[in-house]
Structure formats: structure tokens, C-alpha cells
Amino acid sequence: MSTSSFSAAHRIYVKSLYKRSLTNALDWTVRRDLWRAQAMEIRAEFERNRNVHDPRALAVILEKAEADLAAKKHPDPYICE
Numbered sequence: 131m132s133t134s135s136f137s138a139a140h141r142i143y144v145k146s147l148y149k150r151s152l153t154n155a156l157d158w159t160v161r162r163d164l165w166r167a168q169a170m171e172i173r174a175e176f177e178r179n180r181n182v183h184d185p186r187a188l189a190v191i192l193e194k195a196e197a198d199l200a201a202k203k204h205p206d207p208y209i210c211e
Contacts, residue, residue: 147195148176157204 151172159165175195182188 144176144192147192147199148172151195151199154199154203154207157207158202160208 152169155168155172156165159168179188179191182191
């Protein structure tokens, strides 16, 4: 079992933020071949912050990521049914 200093709720929140970032990028770029490069950039950004353990620094990073996501949100997202 992992001895992470963060709760399960925190991990779920970060996974949700990651998935929302990917989905938003796909809303802007429907072609998967072009989207893949953006997805790799998003993953690299999350990986850069993977080893941040200071709660205050992490709060700033997550707040910035949420603000970036809100600023880049597509006005008419692609909806799959």
C-alpha cells in the first residue's frame, strides 16, 4: 500500500482536473492526431508538479490550473451521446 501524504479525495480531485483538461483540449481540437500532442503537453505539466508535497504550493498550483482551465473552456463543447 502506498504511503502518500495526500488523501484519496485529493488524488480523485487531481485525476478529475487532468481529465477535464484533456476533455477541454479535445473540445478545441477534434482531430485526435493533433490533440495527442496537446494531451502529451498536459500530461507533462501534471508530471512536473507530481513531487510537490507542500500543501500551500500545491494549492497555488491547483488554483492556477483551475483558472487556466476556466479561461480556456470551450464555449460550445463537443458532446458525445
